[in-house]
Amino acid sequence: MVEPAPSPAERTARIAALNDALRENIHQIGTNRILMTQGIAALIGDTTLFRGFRQRAELIVLIREFNTFAAENDPYSEHDFGSFVFLETECFWKIDYYDETMEFGSEDPAIEEKTIRVLTIMTAREY
Template sequence: MSGAALTRAERIARLNDRARRAMGIACVVVATEGVRALPEADQSRLRELVETFDVFTPDNDPYGERDFGAIYQGLDGVWSTLRPADVALTAFWKIDTYDRELRFGSEDPADPAMTRRVLTIMLASEY
């Protein structure tokens, strides 16, 4: 499919996918204090699950832009994109779009020439 045939939402979704898969290169990454306080192995696993996240549904992605997701840690300590029966922690990730100077919201998130993405990873309790 050519770039001209993509919908605006699909162009944004592809740019958001690139941001997640190339954190720190294709976007600015911010981890909240709660995430930074987690053990290093948990932080690493969270980043890995954000990079590979593919559990988009109408509930968590109503506009088809793939800009939000939830990741869960079960009582057994295992992190997953699927909600376990017993949840110990929930983390959210969210991509926001800004102008190139990161001062205002982007006028056109589908245009990478005028948009910078910021990916925030936070504990649900910090929301």
């Protein structure tokens, strides 16, 4: 017996849950990717030094604990974008969906096995 297709609301809820899981487990090694832009790298500085390492950790906590989703910043309810201030700089994180080869967009971001999520952390000027 074929399972019925999920409703649009169920599909959106599944995408949001997968995006939240990526952020909440940002240190976990898996198929998803985390990218920091040059602007973020410049803000953090040398991560081999304590100051840079601490700032990187603080940045990750901000993204992991982000939960201020509203219609203005999450119009599709997918939890795929957030804005925050880090070291007095307006910053964004954004999740994009790719196929397993990272060549094209995902066929269906609600299907974990068919999607590689890429979370990019950037300054607002780089958006």
